[in-house]
Amino acid sequence: xxxxxxxxxxxxxxxxxxxxxxxxxxxxxxxxxxxxxxxxxxxxxxxxxxxxxxxxxxxxxxxxxxxxxxxxxxxxxxxxxxxxxxxxxxxxxxxxxxxxxxxxxxxxxxxxxxxxxxxxxxxxxxxxxxxxxxxxxxxxxxxxxxxxxxxxxxxxxxxxxxxxxxxxxxxxxxxxxxxxxxxxxxxxxxxxxxxxxxxxxxxxxxxxxxxxxxxxxxxxxxxxxxxxxxxxxxxxxxxxxxxxxxxxxxxxxxxxxxxxxxxxxxxxxxxxxxxxxxxxxxxxxxxxxxxxxxxxxxxxxxxxxxxxxxxxxxxxxxxxxxxxxxxxxxxxxxxxxxxxxxxxxxxxxxxxxxxxxxxxxxxxxxxxxxxxxxxxxxxxxxxxxxxxxxxxxxxxxxx
Amino acid sequence: xxxxxxxxxxxxxxxxxxxxxxxxxxxxxxxxxxxxxxxxxxxxxxxxxxxxxxxxxxxxxxxxxxxxxxxxxxxxxxxxxxxxxxxxxxxxxxxxxxxxxxxxxxxxxxxxxxxxxxxxxxxxxxxxxxxxxxxxxxxxxxxxxxxxxxxxxxxxxxxxxxxxxxxxxxxxxxxxxxxxxxxxxxxxxxxxxxxxxxxxxxxxxxxxxxxxxxxxxxxxxxxxxxxxxxxxxxxxxxxxxxxxxxxxxxxxxxxxxxxxxxxxxxxxxxxxxxxxxxxxxxxxxxxxxxxxxxxxxxxxxxxxxxxxxxxxxxxxxxxxxxxxxxxxxxxxxxxxxxxxxxxxxxxxxxxxxxxxxxxxxxxxxxxxxxxxxxxxxxxxxxxx
Numbered sequence: 001x002x003x004x005x006x007x008x009x010x011x012x013x014x015x016x017x018x019x020x021x022x023x024x025x026x027x028x029x030x031x032x033x034x035x036x037x038x039x040x041x042x043x044x045x046x047x048x049x050x051x052x053x054x055x056x057x058x059x060x061x062x063x064x065x066x067x068x069x070x071x072x073x074x075x076x077x078x079x080x081x082x083x084x085x086x087x088x089x090x091x092x093x094x095x096x097x098x099x100x101x102x103x104x105x106x107x108x109x110x111x112x113x114x115x116x117x118x119x120x121x122x123x124x125x126x127x128x129x130x131x132x133x134x135x136x137x138x139x140x141x142x143x144x145x146x147x148x149x150x151x152x153x154x155x156x157x158x159x160x161x162x163x164x165x166x167x168x169x170x171x172x173x174x175x176x177x178x179x180x181x182x183x184x185x186x187x188x189x190x191x192x193x194x195x196x197x198x199x200x201x202x203x204x205x206x207x208x209x210x211x212x213x214x215x216x217x218x219x220x221x222x223x224x225x226x227x228x229x230x231x232x233x234x235x236x237x238x239x240x241x242x243x244x245x246x247x248x249x250x251x252x253x254x255x256x257x258x259x260x261x262x263x264x265x266x267x268x269x270x271x272x273x274x275x276x277x278x279x280x281x282x283x284x285x286x287x288x289x290x291x292x293x294x295x296x297x298x299x300x301x302x303x304x305x306x307x308x309x310x311x312x313x314x315x316x317x318x319x320x321x322x323x324x325x326x327x328x329x330x331x332x333x334x335x336x337x338x339x340x341x342x343x344x345x346x347x348x349x350x351x352x353x354x355x356x357x358x359x360x361x362x363x364x365x366x367x368x369x370x371x372x373x374x375x376x377x378x379x380x381x382x383x384x385x386x387x388x389x390x391x392x393x394x395x396x397x398x399x
Numbered sequence: 400x401x402x403x404x405x406x407x408x409x410x411x412x413x414x415x416x417x418x419x420x421x422x423x424x425x426x427x428x429x430x431x432x433x434x435x436x437x438x439x440x441x442x443x444x445x446x447x448x449x450x451x452x453x454x455x456x457x458x459x460x461x462x463x464x465x466x467x468x469x470x471x472x473x474x475x476x477x478x479x480x481x482x483x484x485x486x487x488x489x490x491x492x493x494x495x496x497x498x499x500x501x502x503x504x505x506x507x508x509x510x511x512x513x514x515x516x517x518x519x520x521x522x523x524x525x526x527x528x529x530x531x532x533x534x535x536x537x538x539x540x541x542x543x544x545x546x547x548x549x550x551x552x553x554x555x556x557x558x559x560x561x562x563x564x565x566x567x568x569x570x571x572x573x574x575x576x577x578x579x580x581x582x583x584x585x586x587x588x589x590x591x592x593x594x595x596x597x598x599x600x601x602x603x604x605x606x607x608x609x610x611x612x613x614x615x616x617x618x619x620x621x622x623x624x625x626x627x628x629x630x631x632x633x634x635x636x637x638x639x640x641x642x643x644x645x646x647x648x649x650x651x652x653x654x655x656x657x658x659x660x661x662x663x664x665x666x667x668x669x670x671x672x673x674x675x676x677x678x679x680x681x682x683x684x685x686x687x688x689x690x691x692x693x694x695x696x697x698x699x700x701x702x703x704x705x706x707x708x709x710x711x712x713x714x715x716x717x718x719x720x721x722x723x724x725x726x727x728x729x730x731x732x733x734x735x736x737x738x739x740x741x742x743x744x745x746x747x748x749x750x751x752x753x754x755x756x757x758x759x760x761x762x763x764x765x766x767x768x769x770x771x772x773x774x775x776x777x778x779x780x781x782x783x
């Protein structure tokens with residue numbers, strides 16, 4: 001059965017009256033079939049959705065600069081964004097009406113008729129937000145310091161940093177783009193888009209129910225990623241706890257985004273044995289070299305896995321037990337000025353302290369993979385905990 | 400800007416429709432007061448027993464529901480229903496919180512629904528006719544009259560300036576024509592949405608090379624601009640200049656008889672901001688002369704004139720929208736100010752736009768975008 005709880009269908013009965021869709025949708029939804037509601041990831045929760053919730057296939061990520069100097073405007077926007085994100089997550093239109101012929105519809109409309117698509121919208125606050133503009137300097141977590149230079153990187157400022165970030169994930173790219181587009185529109189005059197990235201295929205699994213996808217190099221990526229079911233490891237590695245100096249961030253997490261270019265043409269000319277040595281896995285099965293099944297624990301004591309293999313250097317065993325929760329995506333932005341494919345991995349990881357990423361990335365300075373990749377964009381954001389009804393994103397920052 | 404005839408038809412359809420207008424459940428905007436006989440305020444208090452509206456009957460028009468929850472733990476929302484369909488709501492009111500929503504309501508029987516209460520449906524009635532005209536509002540009548548006079552004055556100056564420009568073109572005086580070009584055009588940029596009402600007139604006055612399938616049809620200001628600033632000669636431009644004068648004179652005759660509706664004026668104000676964003680900030684419009692900042696100022700001034708005539712009415716209906724436009728307009732003015740120069744490039748009062756970097760253009764564009772978003776909300780609010 002194709003449940004397809006179509007927004008268009010829900011609204012069709014109202015067409016003659018021309019009433020805005022948001023509120024009308026609610027009543028129909030409660031009576032609708034359960035299969036459709038399973039496409040709604042709860043927005044109100046202790047932790048923000050989009051971190052340990054099962055990873056969707058599509059991403060739109062956006063970083064914003066705040067241009068207002070008025071703290072109240074920023075707070076007002078966060079309230080508006082919270083309400084809009086809640087509505088869009090449910091597959092509703094942005095609140096505010098759509099039937100006044102002399103006013104632009106409050107929702108841009110391109111997700112009308114699509115299913116909610118398991119949309120999650122996750123917000124993060126960048127280091128730069130905690131300057132003297134909004135009186136937030138004292139609320140800046142000690143751990144939220146700019147990342148050091150990390151090889152192999154050559155960062156483009158046009159794809160780096162930002163005061164705020166929004167990560168929108170769903171099963172449909174139009175749903176994710178719709179979310180970011182509408183939040184950007186609601187923010188006109190208060191924030192401006194600094195950079196944006198579309199992702200088209202998840203490169204990690206955050207649930208043991210999901211198969212391991214492949215990255216653009218054709219390898220299974222994230223076989224050893226943290227899974228939501230590993231609650232103890234998640235608590236130890238992902239959620240900010242009592243250790244933070246900032247109470248508002250407890251229950252939140254840190255998001256590191258890295259725009260990683262792959263030199264696809266040269267990679268594609270590398271011979272298979274070398275490709276496998278670079279990752280430390282067999283290309284076909286995904287099993288660690290020397291093993292037979294994808295989920296075999298890599299035998300890091302064996303010389304089957306080269307010293308500079310990616311799997312070895314990134315492993316918790318090599319990094320004092322550190323895990324990251326990865327939620328990366330493949331991306332492409334067409335070609336570069338020389339006619340080569342411009343694409344790769346838009347790496348996203350969540351962790352309780354950015355030091356976890358720094359530690360792993362420093363270990364990867366020796367990675368054989370570095371011959372084929374370069375980090376060309378970067379962002380570090382503190383993601384507040386989840387919100388309860390009546391609250392707004394980051395409320396604890398402003399109270 | 401659409402023709403008056405078209406707009407009247409749209410307005411009639413809108414009056415028949417039951418229209419949700421702003422202030423929805425989650426927008427958090429404060430309900431506005433409406434005068435007696437044109438909707439009004441309805442208080443809804445959530446209790447464990449129910450959600451009786453006060454008053455339970457009201458005249459048609461803009462109705463503001465003020466919902467509060469004194470102490471009901473299980474009853475946290477109120478919805479306005481009609482024939483089983485929800486038209487508006489305020490959700491998530493935990494005890495001690497209040498909120499509201501606003502709707503344009505036509506005559507009919509409605510219910511207030513508060514799920515979880517002992518009695519969860521309460522009758523609510525709307526009486527009378529929703530038909531009212533902006534002509535009943537003296538502030539709007541004044542606005543439309545004032546705007547009409549202002550347009551006539553601007554187009555008169557356009558005609559004078561265009562004649563001076565044409566004279567310089569025909570005399571082959573490139574130096575004089577280069578300065579006269581901008582001095583004539585700026586008046587057109589102030590009233591462009593009005594000129595667009597009349598079919599091909601805008602295309603023939605202000606069309607750009609890419610607007611014509613056949614290059615031979617390219618005429619108007621930009622044809623001469625290309626010759627003057629790119630080819631640096633005026634050969635063969637005499638007839639083009641004469642036709643331009645004919646066309647702006649035609650515009651002068653048309654605007655003398657034109658009337659405007661408030662929503663038209665407001666939407667025209669938004670169009671002028673969109674013009675800045677689409678073709679001035681990009682440097683596309685004045686691609687040969689680079690006097691884009693003068694056009695920018697013309698569009699901005701024209702937009703703000705339209706906004707200013709509507710302001711008294713808007714202040715009453717939606718002071719928050721008025722303030723948003725004023726704040727954003729101030730930001731645009733500040734962003735533009737740093738490019739002022741006296742007498743400036745070609746006496747425009749501004750620098751040559753080709754000296755403005757891409758990063759600077761981006762900053763200008765973002766300020767203009769914010770103003771456009773705010774301005775786009777004026778039309779619906781002013782015609783309430």
